[in-house]
Amino acid sequence: MAVEQEVREKAARARKAARRLAYLSTGVKDRALLSMADSLVKSRDAIMEANEVDVRAGREKGLSRALIDRLLLTPERIEDMAEGLRTVAALPDPVGEVEAMWLRPNGLQVGRMRVPLGVIGMIYEARPNVTVDAAGLCLKAGNAVLLRGGSEAINSNRAITAIIASAAERSGIPAGAIQLIENTDREAVNVMLKLNDLLDVLIPRGGAGLIRTVVQNATVPVIETGVGNCHVYVDEDADLKMARDIVINAKCQRPGVCNAMETLLVHRAVARELLPGLLDDLKDAGVEVRGCEKTREIVSWATPATEEDWATEYLDLILAVKVVESMEEAMDHIYRYGTRHSEAIVTRDYARARRFLQEVDAAAVYVNASTRFTDGYQYGFGAEIGISTQKLHARGPMGLRELTTYKYIVFGDGQIRG
Amino acid sequence: MAVEQEVREKAARARKAARRLAYLSTGVKDRALLSMADSLVKSRDAIMEANEVDVRAGREKGLSRALIDRLLLTPERIEDMAEGLRTVAALPDPVGEVEAMWLRPNGLQVGRMRVPLGVIGMIYEARPNVTVDAAGLCLKAGNAVLLRGGSEAINSNRAITAIIASAAERSGIPAGAIQLIENTDREAVNVMLKLNDLLDVLIPRGGAGLIRTVVQNATVPVIETGVGNCHVYVDEDADLKMARDIVINAKCQRPGVCNAMETLLVHRAVARELLPGLLDDLKDAGVEVRGCEKTREIVSWATPATEEDWATEYLDLILAVKVVESMEEAMDHIYRYGTRHSEAIVTRDYARARRFLQEVDAAAVYVNASTRFTDGYQYGFGAEIGISTQKLHARGPMGLRELTTYKYIVFGDGQIRG
Numbered sequence: 034m035a036v037e038q039e040v041r042e043k044a045a046r047a048r049k050a051a052r053r054l055a056y057l058s059t060g061v062k063d064r065a066l067l068s069m070a071d072s073l074v075k076s077r078d079a080i081m082e083a084n085e086v087d088v089r090a091g092r093e094k095g096l097s098r099a100l101i102d103r104l105l106l107t108p109e110r111i112e113d114m115a116e117g118l119r120t121v122a123a124l125p126d127p128v129g130e131v132e133a134m135w136l137r138p139n140g141l142q143v144g145r146m147r148v149p150l151g152v153i154g155m156i157y158e159a160r161p162n163v164t165v166d167a168a169g170l171c172l173k174a175g176n177a178v179l180l181r182g183g184s185e186a187i188n189s190n191r192a193i194t195a196i197i198a199s200a201a202e203r204s205g206i207p208a209g210a211i212q213l214i215e216n217t218d219r220e221a222v223n224v225m226l227k228l229n230d231l232l233d234v235l236i237p238r239g240g241a242g243l244i245r246t247v248v249q250n251a252t253v254p255v256i257e258t259g260v261g262n263c264h265v266y267v268d269e270d271a272d273l274k275m276a277r278d279i280v281i282n283a284k285c286q287r288p289g290v291c292n293a294m295e296t297l298l299v300h301r302a303v304a305r306e307l308l309p310g311l312l313d314d315l316k317d318a319g320v321e322v323r324g325c326e327k328t329r330e331i332v333s334w335a336t337p338a339t340e341e342d343w344a345t346e347y348l349d350l351i352l353a354v355k356v357v358e359s360m361e362e363a364m365d366h367i368y369r370y371g372t373r374h375s376e377a378i379v380t381r382d383y384a385r386a387r388r389f390l391q392e393v394d395a396a397a398v399y400v401n402a403s404t405r406f407t408d409g410y411q412y413g414f415g416a417e418i419g420i421s422t423q424k425l426h427a428r429g430p431m432g433l434r435e436l437t438t439y440k441y442i443v444f445g446d447g448q449i450r451g
Numbered sequence: 452m453a454v455e456q457e458v459r460e461k462a463a464r465a466r467k468a469a470r471r472l473a474y475l476s477t478g479v480k481d482r483a484l485l486s487m488a489d490s491l492v493k494s495r496d497a498i499m500e501a502n503e504v505d506v507r508a509g510r511e512k513g514l515s516r517a518l519i520d521r522l523l524l525t526p527e528r529i530e531d532m533a534e535g536l537r538t539v540a541a542l543p544d545p546v547g548e549v550e551a552m553w554l555r556p557n558g559l560q561v562g563r564m565r566v567p568l569g570v571i572g573m574i575y576e577a578r579p580n581v582t583v584d585a586a587g588l589c590l591k592a593g594n595a596v597l598l599r600g601g602s603e604a605i606n607s608n609r610a611i612t613a614i615i616a617s618a619a620e621r622s623g624i625p626a627g628a629i630q631l632i633e634n635t636d637r638e639a640v641n642v643m644l645k646l647n648d649l650l651d652v653l654i655p656r657g658g659a660g661l662i663r664t665v666v667q668n669a670t671v672p673v674i675e676t677g678v679g680n681c682h683v684y685v686d687e688d689a690d691l692k693m694a695r696d697i698v699i700n701a702k703c704q705r706p707g708v709c710n711a712m713e714t715l716l717v718h719r720a721v722a723r724e725l726l727p728g729l730l731d732d733l734k735d736a737g738v739e740v741r742g743c744e745k746t747r748e749i750v751s752w753a754t755p756a757t758e759e760d761w762a763t764e765y766l767d768l769i770l771a772v773k774v775v776e777s778m779e780e781a782m783d784h785i786y787r788y789g790t791r792h793s794e795a796i797v798t799r800d801y802a803r804a805r806r807f808l809q810e811v812d813a814a815a816v817y818v819n820a821s822t823r824f825t826d827g828y829q830y831g832f833g834a835e836i837g838i839s840t841q842k843l844h845a846r847g848p849m850g851l852r853e854l855t856t857y858k859y860i861v862f863g864d865g866q867i868r869g
Contacts (some may be wrong), residue, residue: 233842252667254843275865282867390860391474403864418790424651424856425672426844438842442808445820447693449700
């Protein structure tokens, strides 16, 4: 019961805070964000001390080197988190914007106004910087946030949350706007998933297992983020130099993220010209190549790809390669195995570029550019709270605007319905 | 297992249809809608025959008169359904609209384009007209729809769906775009709730029990519709003649719908002048009045309101009345008991009108107008598939636009990420 009590009490405080936060001026919110940034930098030592406890415990628990690296905070990383808050402060505030207003024949004036979502539950894994990013974005969009980070980062998250929450409060943000669930029991997540009376939205960020648990068990509305089985299709009419650069970038520039390419689809007409050099380059860059039969006829050293490869998000230096007979076959493959995240075509053909853009169903569809651009900063949103892979509410990179909803405001002078 | 098989197979067909529907031209969709309308009118006798079977069975089962009335189809009602389809055909098509397009410093051109949601599962109760409305709206917005109506209307729904689906198909709509689950077993709903690989969204329409079941058990994203515990607050500065008209309209014009008023809040300063005449008029109109203590000091014949009354959506000729000391008390009451549907203030005071609009959190907030206007037609959307009472995706009346999502389309000339 102690777990449930903590979650419920904090969520109730968040709900109370959200009511006032909803109409706080942009000036107050921005000053709070800047003050949170300053406090983070000033309290660097305390944060690093708490982080050391987590890192030591992680090493003792045998966490992988990659995980330890994600957990680790350095003076530079703390400065980056602070800089992130300053960036959010500089972004325009979506709240209060009236996107449209129209007059009805009976004289009613109807407007659609952006308002905060209310209370957002963030459920995430090891990176402590998510604590700061999420708190900053939620605050700027007028939302209260209930943070539930991974147990590996609990000491870091506790230190960070205490610092930014108290800086926010000193700047006029209502108490309870930023809170961390301190109990690391998994039961805390289960309580959050069903808290429909107090939470408006849940945003899970982390591995496929976490996302699945949330989607399968939550009764609170969820924005699903994450899985990206992304493709690049090199058309028969592609500029092959451009294709090579895009493929290498999409696979190698940062293979562990959701917008990295996992399968390369190549039109048969250019496969013999493109693949030998390109796959050699990828091999030199440390990429393991798994090819279909036709690929292996051209590049014999590639290992055979199985059905499972087409469906796998490697998040690693592994690439599946398939030679296709036509753009239709490429689109069918993407339809069948893709996760509707990011898909690209490389072509010089106008009609096929247009058709690919129209017919491929994904959060982001590219012509002649790397899939790696699906990202809030790259789109110019300034910051993102995650990349939505569902169709409801928001799709692709979610910035401040996606952390709001709207309400209709209606001005009358006594209208009644006939 | 037969139930699960029917739902799965139909959903899979819908998914296949949705892929082509997504980029069908507006012309084809509109011609299909008009042809569906014509077919309905032409097949009037067959529909009424099927409806008679349902009505007879309903009477034998002892359904209430109100339910039988909702179930009953007449030549006029069938003409209305056809007219609804013609209206939808005349609405602008949201699909393909690029709402915004911008250029990034690296030359990438990023646009946000409206696209269909995909496959929509509609779960609804007795009214057979929902079958036609939902099919028409989903089709126009480029979505396939899997319909699951109430068992009481199964024969009517079967006849209607067969007629409109075949008219649609003859007009070039892919087969499977409009389908009805014919098995009336409740298990069919349970299967739909978990069909994440085939359904993109569920929209439940009906009583509170149905909505709750769907929200509590679905893993597919849901748009919640429905419950409206709506208030009218009469301010100390109100035009009392206007207040009277709005209150009577909001309560009596159609008490059984979600945007009708359930509780009247009156500022103490005008209670003595307003309430005696107004509550007498309401009584004459057949309304049962339940008042707080202060109300009963003024109008002694009112029955005492309990805590439960403040929280109840009567959907009937019953009104709860509370005298408040201030607008703040009114807003606190709305915050505590409201369902974030439709809230109204009647006032001549500029500052309080502005504050009420800003601070009250609901899908629709009114100044000097009846809550009854929260409706797709009244807002000028032409038709609605329901009124959302959640904050994610859509809020308030949902028209064609709310049956779509968006995707980012990105035009490059070889950009890679640095």
